[in-house]
Amino acid sequence: MCLAVPVRVVEVPEEGKARVQVGQGENYMEISTLLLPEAPRPGDYVIVHAGFALRSLDAAEAEESLNIFRQIAALGVNEGRELEQL
Structure with a gap:
């Protein structure tokens, strides 16, 4: 299964590249925009x-x-907790 994630561009240091923020924290990565x-x-x-x-x-x-990704993550966390209680 492939997963594509929405990210926000914070900088375009050079042609064909961008620095993006992943999520709301301090996670950044450099990507290709080619x-x-x-x-x-x-x-x-x-x-x-x-x-x-x-x-x-x-x-x-x-x-x-x-928001959909957050809901999926919350379901997974809640499901894991329920399984731990069994």
Whole structure:
């Protein structure tokens, strides 16, 4: 199974690359933007898989996707706790 994650662009240090923030914490990574039709700008959101930006998306779409990931993670954590109690 493949998983592509929405991330926020914080810096574009050079053509074809971007530094992005993963989640709400202090997790950052450098990605390739060579697959995008247009270079992203700081503040833009992109979907990333295996270090490559696959497409751009607007902030509302990114937040909706991130909320779904948070809900899935919460279900997994809750399910794990229930299993521990058995």
